[in-house]
Amino acid sequence: MKDKLNLLAKSLDRIKFQESLRYYTFTKSLVIAQSLYIATNLKELIKALEIAYELGIPTFVIGSGTKISNQKIAGLVIKNRARNIRIASIKGKVGINGIGLEEAMVEVESGVTFEELNKFLVTNNLEEFAYVDSLKATIGGSISLNPYLIDIVQQIRVWEDGEIITIDMANLNSLKQVILSVVIKIKAEKTN
Numbered sequence: 690m691k692d693k694l695n696l697l698a699k700s701l702d703r704i705k706f707q708e709s710l711r712y713y714t715f716t717k718s719l720v721i722a723q724s725l726y727i728a729t730n731l732k733e734l735i736k737a738l739e740i741a742y743e744l745g746i747p748t749f750v751i752g753s754g755t756k757i758s759n760q761k762i763a764g765l766v767i768k769n770r771a772r773n774i775r776i777a778s779i780k781g782k783v784g785i786n787g788i789g790l791e792e793a794m795v796e797v798e799s800g801v802t803f804e805e806l807n808k809f810l811v812t813n814n815l816e817e818f819a820y821v822d823s824l825k826a827t828i829g830g831s832i833s834l835n836p837y838l839i840d841i842v843q844q845i846r847v848w849e850d851g852e853i854i855t856i857d858m859a860n861l862n863s864l865k866q867v868i869l870s871v872v873i874k875i876k877a878e879k880t881n
């Protein structure tokens with residue numbers, strides 16, 4: 690494994706070895722990662738997954754680390770900071786005051802926290818997401834746990850064994866797949 694990790698460090702900048710996750714997790718976990726890479730965007734996340742896969746290095750993706758307990762993690766830990774959000778499409782009705790927004794499909798990268806998502810939704814006159822255990826948790830770390838999120842997810846883009854595929858909730862296998870982004874349906878904020 691050590692040789693493989695040395696090869697990994699040649700292909701990926703900023704690899705840290707035997708790194709405590711204390712500074713990268715909300716829980717200030719004392720888990721030691723055999724190696725750690727911080728992916729600052731989706732491209733870097735995919736690149737790290739690809740290279741580790743090619744080298745046969747096990748990977749463990751973390752979001753905000755609100756659920757990481759104390760243990761050692763072998764292989765490569767990837768801290769996911771892919772944080773883009775965009776409106777993919779909108780639905781509305783044309784009235785005397787122009788187009789009245791009814792709902793929107795919002796594409797959210799997996800490293801986005803509920804706090805960041807809610808800021809975006811409020812700014813875009815969409816309903817805030819109210820049902821969360823922790824605002825600091827990421828979408829990627831919560832998707833199979835939060836029943837309200839499960840309800841509004843339209844599609845999920847995942848990385849699995851070197852391939853990027855788009856699936857629905859029923860086909861999500863969180864043990865094998867890394868969540869890259871999701872499309873969620875959000876209603877417009879009520880205006881009275």
Ligand SMILES: Cc1cc2nc3c(=O)[nH]c(=O)nc-3n(C[C@H](O)[C@H](O)[C@H](O)COP(=O)(O)OP(=O)(O)OC[C@H]3O[C@@H](n4cnc5c(N)ncnc54)[C@H](O)[C@@H]3O)c2cc1C
Nearest residue numbers: 751752753754755756799822823826827829830831867868
């Ligand atoms: C006050 C509070 C209450 C909580 N209540 C609950 C609760 O009731 N039930 C519950 O289950 N949890 C609960 N949690 C734990 C936690 O908030 C949630 O589980 C949260 O969804 C984890 O998100 P995270 O970004 O912190 O994930 P992390 O802690 O970083 O990761 C959690 C798991 O998700 C995986 N993961 C992270 N990102 C991805 C990705 N992109 N693709 C694939 N897998 C990924 C990780 O590998 C790990 O196995 C609570 C936390 C707090 C602080």
